[in-house]
Amino acid sequence: MKTTQNQNLNAHPVAINVLNLVKRFGDLIAVDDVSFKIAQGEIVGILGPNGAGKTTIIRLLTGVFQLENNAKIGIFGKDITKNPSKYKKHFGIVPEISNAFSDYSVWQNLKFSGRIYGISKGKVEKRSKILLTQFNLIEKMYSKTKTLSKGLKQRLNFCLALLHEPPILILDEPTSGLDPISVKLMRTQILKLKREGKTILITTHDMQEAQNMCDRILIINRGKIIADESPNTLREQFKSTSTILFKIGGDLSAEQENALLNMFNIIKEKNDYYVFSSYDTLKDISKLHTFSKERNIKISDLKVRETSLEEVFIHLIKEDLFVIKEDEEK
Amino acid sequence: MIKDSLNRIWILCMKNVFLYIKKGPVLIFGLMFPFFMTLSWVIGRDISVNQVFIGIIAMTSFFTATAISPVVLPIETREKSLERILSSPISLNEILLGILFASTLYSLIITSIIAVIFIVMFSIAFNSLIVILLMFLGIGLMSFLGSLLGLLVAAHPTDMTSDVMIIVNLVKFPLLFISGIFIPLQNSSPSMIFISFVSPITFLTDLLRFCVDRSNFFAYSFDIIMLTLWIIVLFIVSYALHKRTMPKRLSEAGKSKKKMMMMKKNM
Ligand SMILES: Nc1ncnc2c1ncn2[C@@H]1O[C@H](COP(=O)(O)OP(=O)(O)O)[C@@H](O)[C@H]1O
Numbered sequence: 219m220k221t222t223q224n225q226n227l228n229a230h231p232v233a234i235n236v237l238n239l240v241k242r243f244g245d246l247i248a249v250d251d252v253s254f255k256i257a258q259g260e261i262v263g264i265l266g267p268n269g270a271g272k273t274t275i276i277r278l279l280t281g282v283f284q285l286e287n288n289a290k291i292g293i294f295g296k297d298i299t300k301n302p303s304k305y306k307k308h309f310g311i312v313p314e315i316s317n318a319f320s321d322y323s324v325w326q327n328l329k330f331s332g333r334i335y336g337i338s339k340g341k342v343e344k345r346s347k348i349l350l351t352q353f354n355l356i357e358k359m360y361s362k363t364k365t366l367s368k369g370l371k372q373r374l375n376f377c378l379a380l381l382h383e384p385p386i387l388i389l390d391e392p393t394s395g396l397d398p399i400s401v402k403l404m405r406t407q408i409l410k411l412k413r414e415g416k417t418i419l420i421t422t423h424d425m426q427e428a429q430n431m432c433d434r435i436l437i438i439n440r441g442k443i444i445a446d447e448s449p450n451t452l453r454e455q456f457k458s459t460s461t462i463l464f465k466i467g468g469d470l471s472a473e474q475e476n477a478l479l480n481m482f483n484i485i486k487e488k489n490d491y492y493v494f495s496s497y498d499t500l501k502d503i504s505k506l507h508t509f510s511k512e513r514n515i516k517i518s519d520l521k522v523r524e525t526s527l528e529e530v531f532i533h534l535i536k537e538d539l540f541v542i543k544e545d546e547e548k
Numbered sequence: 549m550i551k552d553s554l555n556r557i558w559i560l561c562m563k564n565v566f567l568y569i570k571k572g573p574v575l576i577f578g579l580m581f582p583f584f585m586t587l588s589w590v591i592g593r594d595i596s597v598n599q600v601f602i603g604i605i606a607m608t609s610f611f612t613a614t615a616i617s618p619v620v621l622p623i624e625t626r627e628k629s630l631e632r633i634l635s636s637p638i639s640l641n642e643i644l645l646g647i648l649f650a651s652t653l654y655s656l657i658i659t660s661i662i663a664v665i666f667i668v669m670f671s672i673a674f675n676s677l678i679v680i681l682l683m684f685l686g687i688g689l690m691s692f693l694g695s696l697l698g699l700l701v702a703a704h705p706t707d708m709t710s711d712v713m714i715i716v717n718l719v720k721f722p723l724l725f726i727s728g729i730f731i732p733l734q735n736s737s738p739s740m741i742f743i744s745f746v747s748p749i750t751f752l753t754d755l756l757r758f759c760v761d762r763s764n765f766f767a768y769s770f771d772i773i774m775l776t777l778w779i780i781v782l783f784i785v786s787y788a789l790h791k792r793t794m795p796k797r798l799s800e801a802g803k804s805k806k807k808m809m810m811m812k813k814n815m
C-alpha cells in the first residue's frame with residue numbers, strides 16, 4: 219500500500235532513476251554498471267557485505283563523486299546529470315561516518331545547514347527543536363559535536379538530514395555499530411518517515427534489517443547488483459537453506475572429485491572444507507552419505523550451519539551464472 | 549540566484565573563520581612566524597622605524613593570508629565534513645571563494661590592527677589620506693594574493709595539513725627572502741632586482757615605501773598593477789587545479805589513516 223502517491227499527485231512516480239553507474243579506484247572497479255529505479259514512497263535497501271560498493275553508489279548518487287562514462291541520474295523525472303548541485307536539496311543524507319563539523323555544537327551544525335539550504339532563521343529554530351526532541355538530543359543542543367558518542371552523532375546526522383524536509387532520504391548503514399537503544403530509535407524513526415511518504419534508500423549489511431524494513435532489496439556484491447527482490451521472495455528462497463561443510467579423509471582421485479563436485483554444486487573453501495548450500499538438509503546429508511559409501515570415500519568433520527549472508531551471495535552468484543548459461547544454450 | 553550564491557559564500561566564509569582560526573598551524577604560521585621573523589630581523593640592527601613598519605606590515609599580511617587557506621580543505625577532507633559540503637547545494641566556486649574570503653578577511657583584520665597600533669605608538673606620519681587608503685589597498689591586495697597562494701597549494705589532494713604546510717613554507721620563505729623587504733631595492737644589484745620581480749612581496753613593500761616615506765623604487769601604480777596581475781594568474785591556475793583535484797580528494801581520504809596504521813603495525 220502506498221498512501222504517499224495519493225498525497226502528492228504532482229510528483230513524478232519515479233523518485234530515483236539511476237543508469238549505468240561506474241566508479242573505478244585505480245584497477246579496482248568499486249561500482250560496476252549499476253542501474254536501478256526507486257518509486258516514490260518506496261523504501262529500498264541495498265544489501266551487501268563490506269566493500270561491496272554501497273557507500274560508493276551513494277557518493278555517486280549524491281554528487282560527492284563525479285559521474286563516469288555515460289552514467290545518468292534522474293530525480294523525479296528530471297535528468298540531474300548535468301547540474302547536480304541544483305537538485306541536492308531533494309536529498310537528506312545520513313552518511314556512514316558522521317560528517318558534521320566536529321568543532322561546532324549540535325545547534326551550530328543545524329544553524330549552518332539551515333542557512334546553506336536557505337531556510338529562514340525562525341523556521342530553522344522551530345524545526346531544530348522538533349527534530350532534537352524527536353531524536354532525544356535536545357539536552358545536547360549546546361555540546362560540541364566531537365564530544366558526542368557514536369549513537370548521539372548519528373542522531374544529529376538524522377536531524378541534519380531532515381532539517382530541510384527533503385522528499386528523498388539516503389541512509390548509509392544508519393544502524394551499524396550503534397547501541398541497541400539508538401538502533402531501535404533509528405528504526406522506529408525510519409519507519410515513521412516512510413509512513414510520512416518519504417522515499418528512502420538505505421544500505422545495510424544486515425539481512426534481517428533489510429528484510430524487516432524494506433519494500434525491495436537490491437543485493438550487491440563486488441560492485442554489481444545480483445538480485446532485486448521483495449523481502450518475502452528472499453525469505454521464501456532462503457528460509458530452509460543451510461550450509462553443509464565436510465572434509466574428506468585421504469586423497470580423492472580426479473574422477474571421484476569430479477563426481478562429488480557435480481553432485482552437490484560444491485564450492486571448495488579454505489582449510490580443505492568442501493561446502494555447499496542445501497534446501498533440504500536431511501535429504502542432502504543422506505545423499506552425501508550414500509554417495510560416499512558407494513564410492514568408498516571417507517567423510518569426516520561434517521558440519522551444518524545456517525546460511526549466512528555471505529553464502530546467500532555465493533548462492534545467488536552461482537544462480538546468476540546458471541541463468542546466463544541456460545540463456546546461451548537456448 | 550547571485551544573491552543566494554553570495555549568501556552561501558558568506559556562510560562558508562564565517563564557518564572557515566570560526567572553525568579554523570584557532571587551529572595550530574594557523575596560529576603558528578600566521579601569527580608566531582611574522583612576530584619572530586621581525587624580532588630576529590630588527591634586534592641588534594640599526595633600522596629606522598619606518599623600515600620596521602614596512603617590514604612588519606608586509607610580512608604580517610603575507611603570513612596571515614597564507615595561514616588559513618591551505619589548511620581548510622585538508623582538515624575537512626580528514627574530518628569528512630567536505631563530504632557534507634559536497635553533497636549540499638554548494639558549488640565548487642562557492643567552496644573556493646568561501647575559503648579565500650575567510651583567509652583574506654583574517655589577514656586584513658590582523659594586519660590592519662597591527663598597522664594602526666604601530667602608527668599610533670610610533671607616530672608614523674602620512675602626507676595625505678589618499679596615501680593611507682593606498683596602504684590599505686596594498687594590504688588588501690596582498691591578503692587576497694596570499695590567500696590565493698595558500699589555496700593553490702591546497703589543490704594537492706591530501707588530508708594531512710602537514711603535507712600542504714611544508715609546501716606552503718617551501719614557497720613562502722624564498723618569496724620573502726628575494727623580495728625587497730630586508731634590503732631596499734635601491735641598494736641591490738641589478739640581478740637581485742631582477743630576481744625580486746618573482747616575488748609579489750616586492751611590490752607590496754615598494755608600495756608601502758611610497759606611502760610611508762616615498763623611498764619607493766617603482767611607480768606605485770606599477771606596484772598595484774603587478775599585485776593585480778599576480779592575483780589574476782593565481783586565481784586562474786588555482787581554480788583550474790582544484791577543478792581537477794577536488795574529485796580525487798575524497799578518494800584520498802582515509803589513506804593517511806591507513807598509512808598511520810601501517811606505521812603503528814610496523815613499530
Ligand atoms: N576513496 C576510496 N579510494 C580507494 N578505494 C576505495 C575508496 N572508497 C572505497 N574504495 C574501495 O571500493 C570498494 C567499495 O567500497 P565501499 O563503497 O565503501 O563499500 P561498502 O560501503 O559497501 O562497504 C572497496 O573495495 C573499497 O576498498
Ligand SMILES: [Mg+2]
Nearest residue numbers: 272273314391
Ligand atoms: Mg559503506
